[in-house]
Structures are given as structure tokens and as C-alpha cells.
Amino acid sequence: MKSFPDAKFLLLGVAVALTTLHLHLVWRSEHPELLEPSLLCWAAAWFVAGRREWGKLDSGLAATSLGIVAIAWILLRSASVTGYDSFLRFAPIVSGFGLALLASGFGQLKHYWRELAILGFIAIPTTSLMAALDISRLTADFASNLLWYGGYPVTQQGVNLIMPTGTVEVYPGCSGISLIFQLLTLTFIFVMLFPLSRLQSAVLPIIAISIGFFVNGIRVALMAILFAQAKRDAFEYWHLGTGSLIFSLIAVALLGGVCYYLLEQAEPSDVQEGAEL
Template sequence: MNWIMHLQKPAFWLLAIFAAIAALHLTLFNRANETDLFSISLLFWIAAGSLIWEKRHQLTLESGAFASLLGTGLLAIVLLRSTALPEAGLVLRAQPFVAVLGVALLASGFRGLYQYWKELMIFGSLVLYTLFELLLKSIDLAPLTARISTLLLLYAGFPVKREGVFLRLPTGGVEVYGGCSGIHSILFMLCVAVLFLVMVPLRSPFQKAVCVVVAALLGFLVNSLRVAFLAILNAYSPKEVFEYWHEGSGSMIYAMISVVLFGAFCWLAFLRSPRTTSDPIQGSEAGSQESGVRSQEAGVRNSPKRLSSHRVQEPE
């Protein structure tokens, strides 16, 4: 039977392990109530699965004894750590990288590890997530976010006053603390930028740098717009509406806006094909042909005149 033949293939079991680890990791992020990390992890697993599916016929599935033993050990460590239900920290963020590394060693060994460099780079950004988070927290973006949000409210016509990190309207206000300063939005967009660069590699280092910088700026600016919007809701709307857009399901729309704007920028700047213009050589050839036709027509028109003048000069 066909399903029995599939069970006898090592690729089937490797695919099953990959899918099981993806489901386990997403479940742990969902229990940790990390909405942003759950969303980006879901995108990462989909991207990694699509990359492996595209090159499934070109993969070299040959592994040695030591590589297989090491890969099995890494997968066992991931499973044992998952039973403790770790919180959303470095351990949980590093689990996909360790798991994919274990599956790659189990499938292709050390020599074939290069075949999975894109997948390892994708999940490696989650490992660096904590490092960049500490770096951005040391900068303290809350005062800058408060200033940008104040400018947005002033341009929109609201009588807002800023006192440090407090935005005060006549009937209410908000405080921009560390969680609302834009750190998570910037890190989320940086992960999206890494995913884009892996899926759509750009040749120029300048384009790669622009892509990363634009992603970080969009994350920060959209978060500033979010703070301004929350200040308006806290001043002029019921508390339930504010909570919905602050920590409820409505908070996901800001990440969607950032991703849509980033996708539009990448399409306009890198992916859009330029308009096709006519070849100058072909255009010159066409112009010469057209001028030749015109000269021939003019010659045909002038030839009777030359004949008639010649006939007048003939003696009778």
C-alpha cells in the first residue's frame, strides 16, 4: 500500500518530526500569551516549511553516526525543556533554532548542514531577539515616543500637553512606559525584514541596509501612532474600548499595518519591474526605415517632373 511505502522512507519521518516541533513551539508561545512572538513564529515556520518543500528533491539525506546521535540529543533536549512549560524568554525563543539544527544533523549530517542555512538564519533571529531587546531597553525610547505621539495629536487638532512621558488631554491621558515605547514593534519588524531578506535575497548591501532601517522606522512610527490613538480613546471613550485596543484583539491591527506598509515599500523599491521601453537601436532602425519610405515616395513624386523637363530640352 502507498502509506506503508511512505512510512518506510526516512524523509517522511523527518517531515513528521519537523511538523511536530513546529506545533509544539507554537503551542508554547500561545500559552505564554506572547502575541507578537506567536505571529512571527507562525510566519517563520511557514517560511521554513515552504523553503524545505521547494528543495525537497535536491536535499542530500545522508548522515553519519555521530551527527545522527548529536541531532537526536538536541531534539531530546528540546522535548525535555518543553515539558517544563518555559516562559517566553531566551530558552523558548532558542528552541526552534536548536530543533531545526537537530533535524538538519539527523537528516544530512555535518556535510549537508549548509543546505539548511536559510532556515537556521530565520530562527537564529529569534535567538538574537533577547539581545536586541536588552539593547533597545538601554536606549529608553519612551521619551522619544511621547514626543512623536504629541506631535501627531497636535497636528490632528487635539489640545494635548506632554509632561515627560505623560500625554494629557482635557479629559484623560496616557503614560508611555517601557512596554509601549515601541521596542516590541521594532523587534517584530526586524524579524519580518530578516524573513524578507531570506525569502527574497537582495544583491546590494545598501538595499539590505535600507530594508532593515525602514522596517525599524515603520515599527517605531506605527507604535507612536498607536500611543496617540490610545490617548484619544482613554480621554473620550469608555474603558472597555480602550482595553480592547490596548491589550485585546484590536492590538493586533498595529502589527498588520506595519507589515502592510513594509510590504508596500519592498514592492515599490525592490520587487516592482520597471516599465518596458523600446530599444533605441530598434527605434533608430524603425526611424531610418520610415525616412527611407518617405524619400522613396518623394522620389516617385518628383520623377515625372524631371522627365518632363528633360523632354522639353530635346530638339524637335
């Protein structure tokens, strides 16, 4: 790459093509649980790369060859993707690895650790993790306590909230685990973009989990009240309609407020460090 006069522009074009290709394949797979983190992580990786001071590209023959092989594999493998494929989770990190090798070779890979970590986050099998982590009972416990302290007659049996006029079962899909993972994704990206202290970086994921669990617990309690009052239209609105998105927005807004506060409390040296990636 170092002997080619327009190497930067060529590398930029390849990066744009790989990003577009991956997002197109994810969109075509019709799996929204993968589309959102893919959009966020690609945008964050581009943001980090855009703040970098790019000098002369310098990659050796071995690193350039391996980078070309990695990108060629992405292109060839993409041609056989027809729906959801585990390849879609690993394509971004392989693409980033190949681009980093073409840009700076083996010796400078450590300077791209933020971009690679962000793209590698997409490879985490969140769907399988959410299926394995069933917090329905905890959500039912929390919602039951909210109802009881709110003066509503409720009896809990496992994941069932029993009201005088009906029973609501807290399914895994309503447990809040999806919202929690969404907030954890945003938290990870925030930490990558704006380096905080070790304590803040450790506490922020706990805050994100707490916000997701608390907000969703309020939503479940609200649905139990609406179901008990036979307000089925309102129940469906907050269950599957726009109302469920409103609670997600509330959770994201609360997390955003916490992130803004932490950023305001960050030392000037930390902010400067983030600007000199």
C-alpha cells in the same frame, strides 16, 4: 541515514513532530510575544526547506549520532517544561541543527544556513530587549509635534502630554517598541525568503522601524485627543481594544507594500537565486 530506504519520510516525520511539539509548548506557556514569531519562523523555515531540491540523504556516523543526541535532548527537556522557559527559545535552532545533521552531515550544514538563521531568530530575547529599549520619550516628542502642528494646544513634560482638559502619559508599553519588533521580525523573514541586494537588505529594517514608530505615534496622538475630549470609551477602544490591532494591521500593510515594491525592483538573477536555495 543513508542506508535506510525510507530515510526522507522518517526525517520528515521527525521534523513535523518537533515543530508541533514546540508550538504546543509555546501555546501552553501562554506567552503571545513568543507564539507569533514562533509561528512565523517555523512557517518560513518550512517554506525554504520545501523549495529545496532534496537529493539523497547522506550523513556520516558522527553527524547522525550528534543529530540524534540533539533531538533526544529536545524530547527529554520538553517533558519538564510546565510554563514559560528559556528552553522554548532555543529548541527550534537545536531541532533544526539536529535535523540538518541527520539529513546531510557536517559538510553540508552551510546549505541550511537560511533555515537555521530563521529558527535561530526565535532565540533572540525580544522581551528583554523591549524592556531595555525605552523609547517613550521619543514617542511623546513625536506625538506632541503632531498635535501641535494639528492645531491642538499641547504642552509636553517628559513623557506626559498635557492638554487643557487632561494629561496623557506615554508608558513603555505604548511607545511602539512592540510594533517595531513585530515589523522587524517580518522584515527578517522577508529578507531570508526573498534575497535582495545588500543595500535593500540594509535599508528595509530602517524602513520597518520608521513605519512602526510613525504609525504608533499617530495612535498616541489620537488617544491624547480622545482623552482630552473626555471620550473614554473611544480612548479605551484605541488603547487596548480592537483599535490597537487596526494600527498594527496598517503598519504591516505599509511594510508589505514596501516589500512588494522591493521585490518588483529586484533583478531577475536575485529572484532566481531565491528559488534555488
